Amino acid sequence: MIPYGRQQISSDDVAAVVAALQSDWLTQGPAIERFEQALAARCQARHAVAVCNATAALHLACLALDLGPVDSVWTSPNTFVASANCARYCGAKVDFVDIDPATWNLDVDKLEAKLVEAKRAGHLPRALVAVAFSGQSCDMARIAALAKVYGFAVIEDASHAVGATYQGRPVGCGDFADMTVFSFHPVKIITTGEGGAILTNRTDLAQRLQRLRSHGITRDPAQMQGNSHGPWYYQQRELGFNYRITDLQTALGYSQLQRLDDFLARRRALAARYDQLLAGLPLQLPTRQAGAESAWHLYVVRLQLDRIGQTHRNVFEALRAGGIGVNVHYIPVHLQPYYAALGFQPGDFPEAERYYAEAISLPMYAGLTDAQQDDVVVQLRAAVRP
Known part of the structure; x- marks a missing residue:
């Protein structure tokens, strides 16, 4: 059987994972930051936050925007359920924008028409999850222009689009989205086994995403309330999750990124x-x-x-x-x-x-x-x- 997709693992990939296994760190170690920095540099973004999978990445992106039950999030119906579920995890309402018959991405003309009607009815979305279906970006410049007019945030679900470009710039650069999500599942462009990442140019979002992936905890005195008790001290600033990725996974991801x-x-x-x-x-x-x-x-x-x-x-x-x-x-x-x-x-x-x-x-x-x-x-x- 010829599968529709599969990973391609080299001897260098295997060696990278073995090196991580033989290191002092199996999780929460330096391989994670190295992968994040390499990914951000490749995409010309300021920050990359790696997590356990792209579903977690989408969830954290919605949490970082403080989405809740009074909010609405729109996305494409032609996507995996995670693109919509991420809003439901936060209690937000979900609606959809139909697809373009040629590109099979979200139809921006239909989006604009829906926004006009939503403004008239007083039900504008707080965020749009724009899905880069099959690896090809939506018309992100038009989406970003509409976001400015109608006041919604843009999360680009680029789970399919690691390495893609739009208007000559890497997907993930942040020119037209507040946050971009990638997937590193084995059938995707590169793999960490399971894994995902959120890219953003906003330092405030990056810091919050880093906290939220690890129980809402920070060890940074600058993010704490009051004074630190000492080098051992940490604070839980908010309710977060254990969405961390491991050094084993990011060692594989870093190796894959080279190819x-x-x-x-x-x-x-x-x-x-x-x-x-x-x-x-x-x-x-x-x-x-x-x-x-x-x-x-x-x-x-x-x-x-x-x-x-x-x-x-x-x-x-x-x-x-x-x-x-x-x-x-x-x-x-x-x-x-x-x-x-x-x-x-x-x-x-x-x-x-x-x-x-x-x-x-x-x-x-x-x-x-x-x-x-x-x-x-x-x-x-x-x-x-x-």
Whole structure:
């Protein structure tokens, strides 16, 4: 079975983890800060705060904005549930903005129209989680401009987009978002096993994120109330969580970061090759947004079912039966039973629902060989033949 995604671990990665195991620190040690500094430098951001996974990163980003039950957070329905759940963890309300039929990212025209109506009704969002689906940024400049007009914070969920660029700048640089979240799950661009990070240019947010990932505790006398009792002293300033990442994970992440350019080059070559090999088939291929260079976490095609004469499920199962580990990203979040119980229903976000009925994620990872990709294409051609 050719999987839709997988990690690529080198002997250098293994050596890095072994070195961490043999060091004095397994957690809360210097490997974490080294990884954070390298990641921030790569993304041209002031601060990076590494945590145990990207879901924790999204949760902490919402907590750092003091979101609560009186607040509303908007996001895309075409994403993993964590992009919405992070607001619910804080008690905030969630709403969605339908997707663009070409890029499959949040549709900024629909966002603007929804903001106009929300202002009229007095229900503007406190924050927007803008998802860089498949590794390609949303139109972040327009989103940032709308944020200034309507007064909401921007969290860029760039879980798919480590190494991507927008308007010639690295995703995560903070030009158009208050905070950017990355994921280092094994199927992502680089991996720490499990892991995530929040990047920001605001020192106040970075300090709070660092506290919140470790029980709300600080050892910095400058952040304490009153005087320190001595070198052993710490204070819990607020209710935080144990969302820490380990030295073992960040040692792996630092090693992987050294090969990020190689990973990106291979993914982009595979995407270009898919474009050529799939041309002329009854498929909608991914659209490149002007000014955005994708990291290509996913390569998604949409089946033109009226031309194929088969169902979405039939094509999917034929590919799986042929040894191609395709997947579907994503079931629209508002259709999940939890969100249906909050009042959402089919038809609320029709473009995301149309997309879901047609989308298939093809294998895409740096270790995918040309021969394996050829096999994917052969099987796909057979599956969509009318």
